[in-house]
Amino acid sequence: MNQSAxxxxxxxxxxxxxxxxxxxxxxxxxxxxxxxxxxxxYGEFAQSVEGIPTNVLADRLKRLEMAGVVVKKAYSGKPLxxxxxxxxxxxDLVPILEAMVAWADKHVPGVKVFPRYxxxxxxLE
Amino acid sequence: MNQSAxxxxxxxxxxxxxxxxxxxxxxxxxxxxxxxxxxxxYGEFAQSVEGIPTNVLADRLKRLEMAGVVVKKAYSGKPLxxxxxxxxxxxDLVPILEAMVAWADKHVPGVKVFPRYxxxxxxLE
DNA sequence: TCCTGTCACTTGCTTTTTGCAAGTCACATA
DNA sequence: TATGTGACTTGCAAAAAGCAAGTGACAGGA
Numbered sequence: 001m002n003q004s005a006x007x008x009x010x011x012x013x014x015x016x017x018x019x020x021x022x023x024x025x026x027x028x029x030x031x032x033x034x035x036x037x038x039x040x041x042y043g044e045f046a047q048s049v050e051g052i053p054t055n056v057l058a059d060r061l062k063r064l065e066m067a068g069v070v071v072k073k074a075y076s077g078k079p080l081x082x083x084x085x086x087x088x089x090x091x092d093l094v095p096i097l098e099a100m101v102a103w104a105d106k107h108v109p110g111v112k113v114f115p116r117y118x119x120x121x122x123x124l125e
Numbered sequence: 126m127n128q129s130a131x132x133x134x135x136x137x138x139x140x141x142x143x144x145x146x147x148x149x150x151x152x153x154x155x156x157x158x159x160x161x162x163x164x165x166x167y168g169e170f171a172q173s174v175e176g177i178p179t180n181v182l183a184d185r186l187k188r189l190e191m192a193g194v195v196v197k198k199a200y201s202g203k204p205l206x207x208x209x210x211x212x213x214x215x216x217d218l219v220p221i222l223e224a225m226v227a228w229a230d231k232h233v234p235g236v237k238v239f240p241r242y243x244x245x246x247x248x249l250e
Numbered sequence: 251t252c253c254t255g256t257c258a259c260t261t262g263c264t265t266t267t268t269g270c271a272a273g274t275c276a277c278a279t280a
Numbered sequence: 281t282a283t284g285t286g287a288c289t290t291g292c293a294a295a296a297a298g299c300a301a302g303t304g305a306c307a308g309g310a
Contacts, residue, residue: 011175015229015236016158016222025267026149033141042287050136053269058288079277081286089232096228097141099221104140107214111140151297167258178298183259204306206257 019096022067027052028060029100032086032093035070037114040083069093144221147192152177153185154225157211157218160195162239165208194218 011017023029030052034045045057052060061084064070069090075083086093104111136142148154155177159170170182177185186209189195194215200208211218229236 013235013237014155014158014175014239015226015233017155017175018229018233018236019225020151020154024149024151024154026145027268029145029149030139030142033139043285046287050139050142054288055270055290056268059267079286092228092231096221096224099224100144101140103217103221104143106217108140108143110138111143112138114139168256171258179259180261180299181297184296204257 022063022069023093027056028064029093029097031057031060031064032069032090033097033114035084035086035090036094036097040085042082042084064090147188147194148218152181153189154218154222156182156185156189157194157215158222158239160209160211160215161219161222165210167207167209189215 010021023032027050030048030050031045034048039045039048042057042061045061046052046054061070061072065072065084067089068087070084070086072082072084075081101113105113135146148157152175155173155175156170159173164170164173167182167186170186171177171179186195186197190197190209192214193212195209196212197207197209200206226238230238
């Protein structure tokens with residue numbers, strides 16, 4: 001809805017700052033995690049254990065789409081229904097998530113990696 | 126100030142969710158970045174280009190300290206002054222930041238990695 | 251002694267973002 | 281006709297962020 005060029009470098013040219021401008025909140029990377037785990041539909045994201053508020057979910061999906069991290073496709077036409085998929089840009093976030101999993105494994109006792117029910121090439125554990 | 130055990134697993138046992146509970150906002154990892162780059166003092170963090178509000182900075186340093194990611198030490202006693210340092214737990218965040226830098230390098234055109242003026246073993250580029 | 255400055259914050263207040271519950275709309279099924 | 285499902289939207293209270301200004305301990309200089 002906005003031209004994407006003007007949104008960039010809101011804060012600085014630092015790569016970390018730019019990643020945080022896109023993903024620096026409590027929910028966005030959890031939606032990405034769900035996509036990596038194989039979830040594709042709004043209702044599936046909404047059902048995840050963390051309990052994302054539905055308005056926040058709708059907002060995050062919109063932002064991820066505008067950022068080119070996911071694509072929204074209709075998978076049914078009669079009752080119009082959508083599904084979301086990671087783009088290559090989105091799949092390239094896997095190493096970030098993996099680094100987080102590694103850190104938590106080492107420093108947050110008791111965490112449990114979720115089983116995945118669809119596969120991307122990288123392992124995420 | 127609080128017992129740290131009760132704060133954990135606010136949302137789920139997912140490692141990603143737990144990392145986001147600690148670092149899931151626009152500022153915390155920027156402070157960690159500055160620490161990795163060699164900054165140690167409150168005033169130095171406050172001067173970074175992104176312009177973190179001072180109240181937010183004070184809050185983030187407190188949280189990072191409570192999480193065991195940084196330690197606060199007095200480096201002067203006559204005018205009482207403090208400096209902050211990453212613990213091992215904090216230094217272990219470097220791979221997460223590196224993964225972010227790699228993603229931004231590939232997907233956000235024009236980002237520039239900051240030069241570092243003090244060194245940890247990992248490269249961060 | 252008085253004045254100015256630095257460092258490390260804190261306070262007050264406005265704006266923005268979250269979180270929660272409920273509502274909507276297009277269809278499907280019984 | 282009545283109920284249900286999927287994908288959202290709306291309204292509103294509560295929490296967090298952003299901004300400017302203030303504070304307190306001390307240092308150095310006139």
